[in-house]
Amino acid sequence: MLNCQNVTRLYSESQERPLTLQERMSVKMHVMMCSGCRNFGEQMHILRQAARTYVQGADGHADKT
Amino acid sequence: MSNAEAKPSITDISASVHTSLLADTEFLNNLQRQMHKFATLQLADAHLAEDAVQEALIGALKNAGAFGGRSALKTWVFAILKNKIVDILRQKQRMVEVSALMHEDEEEDEDFSELFDKKGYWQADERPAAWGNPEASLREGQFWRVFEACLENLPGHQARVFMMREFIELDSHEICTAVGITVSNLNVMLHRSRIRLRKCLESHWFVKGESLC
DSSP states (O other): OOOHHHHHHHHHHTTTSOOOHHHHHHHHHHHHHOHHHHHHHHHHHHHHHHHHTHHHHHHHHHHOO | OOTTSOOOOHHHHHHTOOOTTTTOHHHHHHHHHHHHHHHHHHHSOHHHHHHHHHHHHHHHHTTGGGOSSHHHHHHHHHHHHHHHHHHHHHHHGGGOOGGGGGGGGTTTTOOOGGGBOTTSOBOTTTSOOOOSOHHHHTTOHHHHHHHHHHHHTSOTTHHHHHHHHHTSOOOHHHHHHHHTOOHHHHHHHHHHHHHHHHHHHHHHTSOOOOOOO
16 A cells, blocks of 8 residues: 555656556555645646746736736 | 857847837846846856857847737747757757766755655645645746745756756656766656645645645
């Protein structure tokens, strides 16, 4: 059974390589019961989204006027 | 552009193009400063960064009349800069400095164990909270100032490799060659950068909510 520390590593690794079926199932089972890790997983997507819209965000919203 | 060659200033670059946008020297100077800061972070070489910024600016300002406003110009000029940085990094891959390999061991003992208890579960006050509506935050100017501050506070090469991976979208092997580290070390650095960025954004921007693990 995975713990939270393992799950955070797998979330991070999933951005670099496809997780195996077993890893994906283990993470899925864990986050069903752990809102902390569920939030962590969602936030990894937000970080990526923020980085990819960095330039537009950093200036666009100040300059729209 | 060689180092011996005189580099044009923003005023020189924009002097031949008369648009209201280019008349705004404060905006252009600010843009150049931001570009230089970003290029220096990625290239770890002020001279190469200066060259990349100048070439990107010259390329973008040739078509400055086509832009409707500051945002469009800035997005365009950063897109050019991003490509310049990729070109330079790929050229540098053929001559990686051995000294770069020295960074590989930085903060080797950092494992964020303080975030977890002995069984590897979140400590109560470290558990990630729900962020509400994070997409809305991405549309707020203040969020980006916090994001940038969090990025700047990352230690060592973490900010550099994080943005290489997520903004410039280089693959792992290209980043490893550019920075002079192994793939496994890169994965550790990326993991640390994400953990730190997440925690920093939560502490300084997102309001903590209730969550149970």
